[in-house]
Amino acid sequence: MSxxxxxxxxGLSGETIDLSAYRGRPLLxxxxxSKCGFTPQYEDLQHLWSLYGRDKPDGxxxxxxxxNDFGEQEPGSAEEIKTFCxxxxxxxxxxxxxxxxxxxxxxxxxxxxRQEGGFLSRPRWNFYKYLIGRDGNLTRWFTPLSKPTSGRVxxxxxxxxxxx
Numbered sequence: 634m635s636x637x638x639x640x641x642x643x644g645l646s647g648e649t650i651d652l653s654a655y656r657g658r659p660l661l662x663x664x665x666x667s668k669c670g671f672t673p674q675y676e677d678l679q680h681l682w683s684l685y686g687r688d689k690p691d692g693x694x695x696x697x698x699x700x701n702d703f704g705e706q707e708p709g710s711a712e713e714i715k716t717f718c719x720x721x722x723x724x725x726x727x728x729x730x731x732x733x734x735x736x737x738x739x740x741x742x743x744x745x746x747r748q749e750g751g752f753l754s755r756p757r758w759n760f761y762k763y764l765i766g767r768d769g770n771l772t773r774w775f776t777p778l779s780k781p782t783s784g785r786v787x788x789x790x791x792x793x794x795x796x797x
Contacts, residue, residue, distance in 0.1 A: 636769025637662075640742045643730040645699070645711050650727055652742075655694045657767050658686075659793045661781075662746070664734040665697045666706035666759040667717045674760050675722035677781035682726040685790060693790055695726040698743070700734045703758050707731060734761075750774050762786060766793055 637660055641651040652660070663678060678695050686693035699714050701707040709717065711730060718724035734743040734756050746763050747755040749771040754763075760777035764786075773789050780786065 637742070637745070637765045637771070638769040640745070642698070642732070642740065642742060645715050645728040645730050647711075650696070650729055652696075656769070658691055658694045659767055659790070660694045660696060660763075660765040661790065662696045662698065662742070662763040662765065663781075664700045664702075664743070664756050664759060664761055665728075666700060666703065667709060667714060668706040669704070669759040671758075671760040671777045672706075673722075674777070674781055675718055675724055678726065679722055679724050681781050681787070681790060685794060687725065693794060697724070697726065697728040698734060698740075699728065699731045700756075700759070701731060702733055702735050702756075706759060746771060746774070764789055764793060767796060 638653045638656045641649055644650045661681065666672065678697065681693060682695040686695060699707045714731065715728065718728065732740045754774045758777050762775040762779065762781065763771060764773045766772045772793060775786055
């Protein structure tokens, strides 16, 4: 695969999320979990989605990818995850089905992100964030310590949105 828009993932509600449908839009891909100390970042992700993407045809796409890979902090079913995210954080951005994001079992999108970002970019816990430019290439990645609304992340998002 040559860029992020070449991937598709099963969606949390059973649909297929075809990233080619977002071609030309920046993407923020985040591996998520419902029972993690970083779980409140869902609220910040929703804020970014509402501010920069939801109603803007060329705005930021936020994509959550639930994973149980770290500390078994995403044990729920698809319905439980969906209900939890909406009820507690008002999540309306697209969510993929629960998937592996590390090691040899990682889904192809996360294998590609690791290849593009290098060894240090591989997720080592929940809520790693991957910012993909309008060209479909990885531009930056952030550890869970960088909140989605931190100056570093939000400034990177604004910069990429200005890049036409």
